[in-house]
Amino acid sequence: METGTRQNTEHIDVSYVAHLARLHLADSEIQVFQKQLDHILQHVHMLTHLDVDHVEPTAHAMPVENAYREDDIRPCLSHDEVMDNAPNGRGGLFIVPKIIE
């Protein structure tokens, strides 16, 4: 497993994140988003003034655990349906621009 670097949440570098997300932003857009994100983070930063020592970190608002599905097979889509929206298909495959590793 490779571990990705986790960025400090005090500041989000919009141009870096945009690059990672394959988003092409104009300089003016970067400035707008940077300012907006900084505001949001400032707001969230208020949490640091609270005593959360006894609060478990959570990623979900709902107190639900163990939402399992039993290991049963259900119907798939038909191959024709699957390929319907593909801009380019050949030999049953989705054709994409040549992948370079």
Place this chain on the structure above:
Amino acid sequence: MKYKVSIGLETHVQLKTRSKIWCGCPNRFGQPANTDICPVCLGYPGALPSLNREAVRLTVVTGLMLGSTINRRSKFDRKSYFYPDMPKNYQISQYDEPFCTGGHLNINVNGGSKRVEITRIHLEEDVGKSIHFEQSSGVDFNRAGTPLMEIVSEPELESPDEAFAYLTALKQVLLYGDISEGNLEEGNIRCDINCSLRPMDSDVLGSKIEIKNMNTFRGVHRSLVYEIKRQIGILDNGGVIQQETRRWDDDSGLTSIMRTKEHAHDYRYFPEPDLMPIVLTSEEIDAMRSAIPELPADRRNRFAVEYGLPEYDAGILTSDRDLADFYEAAAKISGNYKAVSNWIMTDMLHYLSEEGIGIDKIKITPEALAELVDLVVQNTINMPAAKKIFRILLESGGKPTAIMEDKGLAQISDSDSIDVFVEEALSSHPSSVADYRSGKKAALQFLVGQVMRLSKGKANPRAAMESLKRRLDSGDPGN
């Protein structure tokens, strides 16, 4: 200079479930491209994953077999990943709360054994398969969403042989636990290799080279032999190893660079919002623990002690769970542990490799083998007849006694019947009689052979020999 080699393996194992990890599409190999898929496999907007309970169970059972700590609480995370074989642009994996932490695997290498520590075991989804053409690439998503368990070892393997032994032992555990089909040709077990070298007297690990996507154990061995030699060449010439990812080409026998650290991915893990955390109770974990089978190494030791088998035989018989089950069933019925082992170790394994089939396809039953051993022990049949019957049992199955009667293979042991053949043998071969009496004891073997021939193989060879000796030594040639 002398270097110390450190190898760690990240092994990806496709789990043996009926359906995929997040949806009800079948988890199977070899279907026409893009036929076993649905909106979840294709990452359509709004499609939500739903966790397959069996995939969790198999991961936890693997952890229990490897002595891992099973984490009471686990969760899934998103790993950003931009590649056409993953339409969601993220792979659901586990980051900081995997199902299993720690553990170990005992490996046998060069006559010794070694304990290799396991770092962690987590569960994730497999991605689609891409096929590269001249101008474009094609993607088949049938594999997308196959439950994929990743087992990460500590970098404690110190040679290509140890890496090979680790994978062999791991596969054996996976097959024993019925965790995976374990079919390498179908990509059920694949691994990434980390390999670094450092001077013998250094404690600091050298720069890590990663070799991606290995799908044969032999390839892992070969690529490591090459890679270690390559790195020694650089270090001996005063060079520096750059941390990088390399690719192995099995045809040319070379590794080549894929990407360097500068372009390393920033995976941006964050908790998967579409899946709820998993909390396992100690009752659930205990229930899974009580269901795990005996491990290959434990069974090998038990076979040696309980059935008095040589280490070598015990190792072969326990190399495959079905084979071990077969032996144990036959041994228990027969009580003649060594004879049962001999039949399996020689004739049966030879037949399996000749036919290129597994023990699951064999026609003979453990009951039939036990009965055959019994017939030999009780002198009802002799060894050549037993071999004939065994061959029939392997090819067509059936009951040994019925086959013996059907083919007239019962051994003739009563002295009156044997004496008839003995007398004929002696009278037809006076020169052999003379040879024996003049001290050429080997002539006796020839005469035993004649008795066997005359009886069409049915005479009890020991009874024949005794009868012959009695007559030859007493000076009564019988003619």
